[in-house]
Amino acid sequence: xxxxxxxxxxxxxxxxxxxxxxxxxxxxxxxxxxxxxxxxxxxxxxxxxxxxxxxxxxxxxxxxxxxxxxxxxxxxxxxxxxxxxxxxxxxxxxxxxxxxxxxxx
Numbered sequence: 001x002x003x004x005x006x007x008x009x010x011x012x013x014x015x016x017x018x019x020x021x022x023x024x025x026x027x028x029x030x031x032x033x034x035x036x037x038x039x040x041x042x043x044x045x046x047x048x049x050x051x052x053x054x055x056x057x058x059x060x061x062x063x064x065x066x067x068x069x070x071x072x073x074x075x076x077x078x079x080x081x082x083x084x085x086x087x088x089x090x091x092x093x094x095x096x097x098x099x100x101x102x103x104x105x
Contacts, residue, residue: 029093031100037093044087051097062096072096 025041034054041047049062049072062081064072070085070092083095093104 027091029091029104031104032102033100035097035100037097037104039091039093047092049092049096060096064092070095
């Protein structure tokens with residue numbers, strides 16, 4: 001059976017494209033005190049984190065890059081935060097929106 005090179009290349013390209021596509025994951029974390037943190041992971045290694053108070057007013061809007069550590073810039077104030085981070089087991093909310101007495105849920 002003769003393989004057609006263009007079809008093999010197209011199939012290979014399609015598999016590579018599907019396996020490397022970007023993903024978006026949006027999580028909303030709440031503190032029992034009423035504060036809210038929305039973490040939007042745009043792609044692995046990039047995120048947008050919005051911290052809001054009880055009334056829904058935005059306190060901070062962070063644009064982040066992360067791997068083993070994170071570097072985030074607050075677009076409202078220009079403040080930059082850096083630190084260690086495990087993207088699989090934790091959220092950036094506790095690092096950027098401050099502590100929550102009962103933990104972010």
